[in-house]
Amino acid sequence: MEEAPHSDKSGDTVERILCAAAEVFAESGFPGARVDEIARRAGVNKAMLYYHVGDKKDLYEAVIRSIIVETAERLEEEIRQAGTPEDKMRIYMRRFAATLDENPLMPPIMMRELASGGTTLPRSALEGVARVISLIGGILDEGVAKGVFRPINPFLVHMMVAGAFIVYKVAAPVRERAEFIPEEVRRMPRELAGSVLGDVEEMVLRAIRK
Amino acid sequence: MEEAPHSDKSGDTVERILCAAAEVFAESGFPGARVDEIARRAGVNKAMLYYHVGDKKDLYEAVIRSIIVETAERLEEEIRQAGTPEDKMRIYMRRFAATLDENPLMPPIMMRELASGGTTLPRSALEGVARVISLIGGILDEGVAKGVFRPINPFLVHMMVAGAFIVYKVAAPVRERAEFIPEEVRRMPRELAGSVLGDVEEMVLRAIRK
DNA sequence: GGTTGGTCTAACTGTTTGGTTAGATATCTT
DNA sequence: AAGATATCTAACCAAACAGTTAGACCAACC
The missing domain is CATH 1.10.357.10 (Tetracycline Repressor, domain 2)
Structure with missing residues (x-):
């Protein structure tokens, strides 16, 4: 559930992901939010969300x-x-x-x-x-x-x-x-x-x- | 946009559809609502929603x-x-x-x-x-x-x-x-x-x- | 310099979902 | 009763979507 960041780079990526997620969830709500859209705004590959934070639900809970x-x-x-x-x-x-x-x-x-x-x-x-x-x-x-x-x-x-x-x-x-x-x-x-x-x-x- | 009901039966169906739609939209919001679920609760075939009211957006606006x-x-x-x-x-x-x-x-x-x-x-x-x-x-x-x-x-x-x-x-x-x-x-x-x-x-x- | 492990990417998959269609059945009109 | 119109059904389709995979890259460490 909680990832231990192994470098500054990773921590930064996680932060960008969570900010983008907060934005998209705020605009569209949980069902309306698109995971691809969150990845796009965070400027990372979609697989990175799953690698760093978890699935859509994990993203939401973190936010x-x-x-x-x-x-x-x-x-x-x-x-x-x-x-x-x-x-x-x-x-x-x-x-x-x-x-x-x-x-x-x-x-x-x-x-x-x-x-x-x-x-x-x-x-x-x-x-x-x-x-x-x-x-x-x-x-x-x-x-x-x-x-x-x-x-x-x-x-x-x-x-x-x-x-x-x-x-x-x-x-x-x-x-x-x-x-x-x-x-x-x-x-x-x-x-x-x-x-x-x-x-x-x-x-x-x-x-x-x- | 507005359908002229041609019989009591039709009016009744439309009403059941709109009630079910209101219920589902209230529970899950627009993106979360499933058209199939609305149809199921209204007890009508899904195609009936499109026939009587219109697409998902029309349903929502009517509600x-x-x-x-x-x-x-x-x-x-x-x-x-x-x-x-x-x-x-x-x-x-x-x-x-x-x-x-x-x-x-x-x-x-x-x-x-x-x-x-x-x-x-x-x-x-x-x-x-x-x-x-x-x-x-x-x-x-x-x-x-x-x-x-x-x-x-x-x-x-x-x-x-x-x-x-x-x-x-x-x-x-x-x-x-x-x-x-x-x-x-x-x-x-x-x-x-x-x-x-x-x-x-x-x-x-x-x-x-x- | 090679091996290990964390970070990242492109492409893919299986499923869900909104919307359609072709045709059956009931209802009304004359 | 015959035809026309309204109402309904089952099956289908294409697009959107969450989630995965196989492997590339890169830094650190021995």
Whole structure:
């Protein structure tokens, strides 16, 4: 499952393969992705995918794992450093938005993964999501204990924030392409960081504050 | 493109085909769906799909169109009857949630559609979405004019509501399957109507009220 | 300098899949 | 009842696709 790279050359090839795979899976999903296309974009012979990583499924799992696990860990670490519950909520939203901005391939992959019931989601990925939710649960509990938040389901909060962010990101191309959508909506930024994040932060905090 | 049914029998067959198609597209997405599988579930010979509806793409478009256009029209009609802006917002959320509950095939199809940049989204579907957004824009404007809402981007509000609802619906199987997710989250209802809708309504109104 | 082992390529294979066709059967029309 | 039209079936085809193979190349090491 895990290959031990025997030289720099090999490691580089593997990286190129995984990047190309992430790109193609993001664009077309697992069934839509063509192994030949991944090989073409990585600039390697198709047999190399099988030699270095494995079959189509192995490629997909490698991509998923790297994306989700990385996100969950970073989120946890940054939140640990914040002060008040409200600060922590802001950090959570800010960090989540930043991750999506920095890793634009993630939203479409996650959406498709959810759409197919997460049947191909590796265990480590599910654990990552669970950690994020219990993280928010902790923040909200602390807020309630300190009397600044009203009691609310952490999962719903995460659905609202993550749902809004992911759908916003992923809807960007559609929104920009459709001529009959109002001009001010079409010109909204692709990036979450900035006005979109600011507005969502404000709305969510108003929603949960006592 | 549009077949004129020449008998009840034909109409019935077409309906069975479209239902089966919606089911399979929802489960597997466009590239993952197998035409043979659709035919099998509809209980008709594969050639019948091509005879009555058209090729795979035509099948898909027919499914998408029926789902989205129907939703937009019903939403518009029900909102027209409500009173205050706050009532209208509640109706919009309630109606949207009800549509997703009644039509469980819609969320996965919509998500995948978005994930692939809506490239295969028929024009009529895009118009439906645009109508919903301008509908919300109208409600929010009215609320601002009456001094009950603070000015806020209608598209963002729709992203939050629709994003939360769709992601919530679609995440249900994953949430229920993962053992390490907290029990109280796993036991949350599959239906939006009820406590989930109530909580989201409350949160969204708090977020936009002056 | 030859042998070993990791890296890579071109060409191939077996299967799956979307789509077609030639013709059978039912239904309607006059 | 005869002909025409709509509905349906079984079998078929060509293209697309995931995955394989046999062997070339190249660096390191003895």
